Amino acid sequence: MSINIGFGIAGNFALHLEQAGEASDFALVKTDDEYAPKGIFPFYIKGSSGFLGRNCIDNSYLYLPSNENLNVQMEPEIALRCELEYENGKVKSVKPLKFAAFNDASVRNDKTATKISQKKNFSTGSKRLGNEIEIDKFSIGGVCDNYSLVSFLKSSNEFIRYGECAKLSGYSYFYEKLLEWIKDKLNTQQDYAVLENLSKNFKRRKLPK
Numbered sequence: 032m033s034i035n036i037g038f039g040i041a042g043n044f045a046l047h048l049e050q051a052g053e054a055s056d057f058a059l060v061k062t063d064d065e066y067a068p069k070g071i072f073p074f075y076i077k078g079s080s081g082f083l084g085r086n087c088i089d090n091s092y093l094y095l096p097s098n099e100n101l102n103v104q105m106e107p108e109i110a111l112r113c114e115l116e117y118e119n120g121k122v123k124s125v126k127p128l129k130f131a132a133f134n135d136a137s138v139r140n141d142k143t144a145t146k147i148s149q150k151k152n153f154s155t156g157s158k159r160l161g162n163e164i165e166i167d168k169f170s171i172g173g174v175c176d177n178y179s180l181v182s183f184l185k186s187s188n189e190f191i192r193y194g195e196c197a198k199l200s201g202y203s204y205f206y207e208k209l210l211e212w213i214k215d216k217l218n219t220q221q222d223y224a225v226l227e228n229l230s231k232n233f234k235r236r237k238l239p240k
Contacts, residue, residue, distance in 0.1 A: 036115075036233065037075035037088070037158075039108070039135055040213075041147060041226075043068040043202050066203045070226040071216045074135075074151040074158065076233070082152050089156030093136060096153040103153070106135040107182035109199055110160055115217075121230070122217045125210045127169040130199075132161035132180065147225045170206050175199050 076083045095103055110133035116124040136157055138150040151157065167174050181196035199205065204212050222228040 033077075034075065034088075034112070035077045036073065038071050038073045038229070039151065040071055040204075041069045043204055043209075068204055068212065070220055071213070071229060072147040072151065072225075073227065073229065073232065074148060079232075083148060085152055085155060087152045087155060087157035088160055090159055092156050093134070093159065094154035094156035096138060100140075101138045101153070102140045103136050104139050105182070105184065105193065106137055107180060107194055108133045108135045109180055109202075111166075112163060122214050125213050125217075127166050127210070129163040129165055130175060130178075131163040132182075134159040145225070146227055148227060169210070175205075 073083055075085070075087055078084060093103075095101075110131050111127045112129040112131075114126045114128060115122050116126065135151070136159075138144070138153050141150055144150050164174065164178075169175065176199075179196050179198045182193045183190045184193045185191075202209070217229050217233075220226060220229050222231075
C-alpha cells in the first residue's frame with residue numbers, strides 16, 4: 032500500500048532528543064505543555080520535486096548516504112498508517128488504520144542541514160516498515176495496549192539490545208490526545224527553527240484537501 036505523506040514526530044518520548052543528540056536543534060521551539068512533542072517533520076511528500084519526493088521506504092535493505100562521512104543512526108519507532116480527512120483546505124480528522132514497527136534511520140552529523148527533514152530522507156532505502164497490524168480502536172482498551180517496542184542490532188552472529196523495552200502507551204502523547212495534536216500541527220505549524228510549514232507544503236503538492 033502506497034502513501035502520499037510520510038511524517039514523523041519529534042520529541043514524543045521522554046529524553047529521546049537528548050539521547051539522539053538533537054536537543055539543541057529544538058532549543059528555540061517552545062510548547063505550552065512541557066511534555067508535548069516538539070513538532071512534525073516530513074520525510075516523504077508524494078510529488079515533491081526535491082529530496083522529499085523520493086520514496087525512501089525499502090523493507091529489504093537500508094541504503095546508506097552516498098557521502099561516506101555521514102553517520103546514520105537507527106531509530107526504532109512505531110508507525111501509524113492513517114487516513115486524513117480534509118475540509119476547506121484543512122485537516123479535519125486523523126483516522127489510524129494500522130500500526131507497525133518502523134526504523135526512522137537518521138543522519139546525525141550533517142552540519143549543512145537546517146531542517147530536521149534533511150536528516151531523514153537520505154536514500155531510496157532510508158526507512159523500513161514492519162508487518163502492519165490492524166487497529167480495532169485507537170484508545171485505551173484497544174489492540175495497541177498489548178504491545179511494547181524493543182529493538183536489537185545484529186553484528187556477525189550476535190544480537191545486541193538497542194534501547195529499552197517500552198509499552199506503546201509510554202509515548203508522551205498517544206491515542207486521542209496524539210490525534211488531536213497531529214491535526215492541529217498539520218494545520219498550524221509554521222516554518223520556524225528546524226521545523227517546516229506543513230500546510231503550505233501539502234497545498235503546493237496538490238495533495239487531497
